[in-house]
Amino acid sequence: xxxxxxxxxxxxxxxxxxxxxxxxxxxxxxxxxxxxxxxxxxxxxxxxxxxxxxxxxxxxxxxxxxxxxxxxxxxxxxxxxxxxxxxxxxxx
Amino acid sequence: xxxxxxxxxxxxxxxxxxxxxxxxxxxxxxxxxxxxxxxxxxxxxxxxxxxxxxxxxxxxxxxxxxxxxxxxxxxxxxxxxxxxxxxxxxxxxxxxxxxxxxxxxxxxxxxxxxxxxxxxxxxxxxxxxxxxxxxxxxxxxxxxxxxxxxxxxxxxxxxxxxxxxxxxxxxxxxxxxxxxxxxxxxxxxxxxxxxxxxxxxxxxxxxxxxxxxxxxxxxxxxxxxxxxxxxxxxxxxxxxxxx
Numbered sequence: 001x002x003x004x005x006x007x008x009x010x011x012x013x014x015x016x017x018x019x020x021x022x023x024x025x026x027x028x029x030x031x032x033x034x035x036x037x038x039x040x041x042x043x044x045x046x047x048x049x050x051x052x053x054x055x056x057x058x059x060x061x062x063x064x065x066x067x068x069x070x071x072x073x074x075x076x077x078x079x080x081x082x083x084x085x086x087x088x089x090x091x092x
Numbered sequence: 093x094x095x096x097x098x099x100x101x102x103x104x105x106x107x108x109x110x111x112x113x114x115x116x117x118x119x120x121x122x123x124x125x126x127x128x129x130x131x132x133x134x135x136x137x138x139x140x141x142x143x144x145x146x147x148x149x150x151x152x153x154x155x156x157x158x159x160x161x162x163x164x165x166x167x168x169x170x171x172x173x174x175x176x177x178x179x180x181x182x183x184x185x186x187x188x189x190x191x192x193x194x195x196x197x198x199x200x201x202x203x204x205x206x207x208x209x210x211x212x213x214x215x216x217x218x219x220x221x222x223x224x225x226x227x228x229x230x231x232x233x234x235x236x237x238x239x240x241x242x243x244x245x246x247x248x249x250x251x252x253x254x255x256x257x258x259x260x261x262x263x264x265x266x267x268x269x270x271x272x273x274x275x276x277x278x279x280x281x282x283x284x285x286x287x288x289x290x291x292x293x294x295x296x297x298x299x300x301x302x303x304x305x306x307x308x309x310x311x312x313x314x315x316x317x318x319x320x321x322x323x324x325x326x327x328x329x330x331x332x333x334x335x
Contacts, residue, residue, distance in 0.1 A: 060216055060220065063246065066100075072261075083098050084095075
């Protein structure tokens with residue numbers, strides 16, 4: 001499975017980690033709703049680290065489409081909120 | 093819907109905006125390549141703008157730093173002259189300047205991270221564009237339009253996704269740069285209207301007041317000297333006259 005971390009790299013991540021990613025993803029949604037800033041940054045980092053550590057970087061001269069796209073490492077809680085409400089970041 | 097599917101949608105939307113497909117897939121390749129070169133230029137420009145804004149903020153931070161030292165000196169001088177009110181004023185300003193400096197330092201740091209990201213994006217895109225160009229020439233030379241359609245699918249969506257990613261990065265960087273540039277402009281304006289003092293522009297009102305205090309002190313001592321040197325004076329008690 002090809003996973004992209006925005007403004008970073010693409011990784012080839014074994015399929016067995018999808019559940020882990022989904023779990024963190026669901027937790028992130030809750031955390032954003034609660035506006036728990038510390039937990040938000042912790043989970044975001046956990047999600048990105050999982051991909052960086054378990055995945056193999058796709059060679060830079062390879063052109064492949066990703067199955068999953070992960071946000072930028074410095075995504076703010078405010079940006080994540082906008083992401084979920086669907087305003088601002090979604091190009092109209 | 094979780095964060096992952098949201099991010100996917102956003103990048104796809106960007107991709108679709110960038111890529112308008114044409115009838116002949118081989119034309120699409122050329123069109124896409126043009127777009128890639130354009131985006132590469134955009135990223136380069138983004139990096140240059142960021143560096144310029146960073147320099148400007150660094151210059152301002154240097155000025156504020158200088159100002160802090162100067163206000164310190166003024167406070168000392170004021171205390172020596174027994175003007176606690178002026179010393180207080182100088183120290184209050186110094187506190188304001190310290191807060192300002194902290195803000196500026198943080199902003200410069202933020203821009204550094206952004207610059208690092210954009211530079212990385214530029215290098216990646218450069219490599220991807222290179223790979224795409226090679227692939228494009230091979231496909232155009234060896235395949236008919238129908239065959240090319242199949243061949244270019246993956247390469248095209250791969251590069252479009254890269255461009256979607258980069259254009260998001262550029263947008264974010266531009267927004268940040270824009271905000272900081274506006275702030276830098278506001279600081280320049282405060283300096284020029286005298287709300288914030290610019291130590292490089294010479295004297296400010298505090299300097300002026302201190303000068304007045306020191307001037308009136310010399311007037312007093314000169315007056316005393318003149319009084320002392322008059323014949324009617326009972327004693328020649330001037331420090332200078334004692335030698």
